[in-house]
Amino acid sequence: MAGHEHWLHQIDAELDGELSLAERAALAKHLAACTHCSGARASQLEVRVALARSAGDPHAHVVPRPAIRPRTLTLWVMVAVIMGLAGGWVAYRQWGGPGGEPVEETRALIVVE
């Protein structure tokens, strides 16, 4: 079972183009003899084809990864910070911090009758 785990990792790496020639040769030799691993490779390929189609590139060589541009990342970080601050301000206005009511309202009062 541990051997299958190893070869599944190798299949993943091969499809990402990260294996050396010697490793690819070893994997090909194993796939020729192992129906379980060759089936897993076919499944992996089908999943990747589906992902590439959904990304709008059916002829891709590898799975297209979403590219986040630095400007977009900065914008989203700023939006998150502003939303957090606004939420905190609204919550403080609504419920206050510990001991939210004005201190004078909690202090003793003497009324002469």
Place this chain on the structure above:
Amino acid sequence: MRSLWSSSALAAVVIAGLLQGPGTRLTYRVRVLERTGAADSARVLGSGSVSGSLDTGLRLSLRGDSVEVEALLQITPVGDTVSLGAEFFTRRLLARSRRGLPLWEQDSYHRVVRMGWADTARIHPFGRTRDPDARAIWLELALERNFAGGAARPAEELQLSDSLHDFRVEAVLRPRRARVTLNLVRGDTVSGPRPMDLLPQGPSRIVRLVLGRRATSLDVRLTRPQPPRALRDRVLALESDVVCLRVSAPNAPADQSIGVICGSLNNVARRLPLPTGDTLSATFAWPGPR
């Protein structure tokens, strides 16, 4: 007619003077009430009174599960009225820490109101509630003054009809005199008691105590303790009935004392070892009425 008017005026001045003088006994009467829901219905949770000379103060405390209010009330007569001053010290349970321990918020502040002797002061210890039908607790305080022939010892009374709230009243009075009883102790042998009335911050006195066949002379002087460092102790004058006995050898310089014994006027013996190997035992108590 003019003579009658002037006699009446003189009598009024004399009576007023007697009521303001040292023979006047002041009584604070306090009731704790709780509104039970309907507009004017309230039930008494407890009541108490404290009396003493005109400079007697009232220390009251009202404690619940999540809030504690302590106050020191004192009056200053101003003509036919009285100025009621109150020092409050409150603690509220704010939250619990991550370890489950209580986190308290404490506050201290001062209130002053002017009232007549016949008036009743209503004290809202937790502030006034906005909702008129909400469950609320308040205290009613009334003052009385009567002529008393020299009875100086403070007195306290307390009746509780509800155990949910811890309510206490205490008299606060700085003693003008203190009854000090001295003994000399060595092993199982104790000298005869040597009682005396001493004035705080008064002159020192030479005391001669005989234990066995040996006489020991000591220079004793009654003083007041240093003001407490803790805010609560200072605000509530918790050291008001504490006196200190400074003991030194006769004719010793003022800054060289054998030791100081401090304690409340509660008849508890306190001990001070002497350089001679004996132990001086001092007991402080309120003096008897004069």
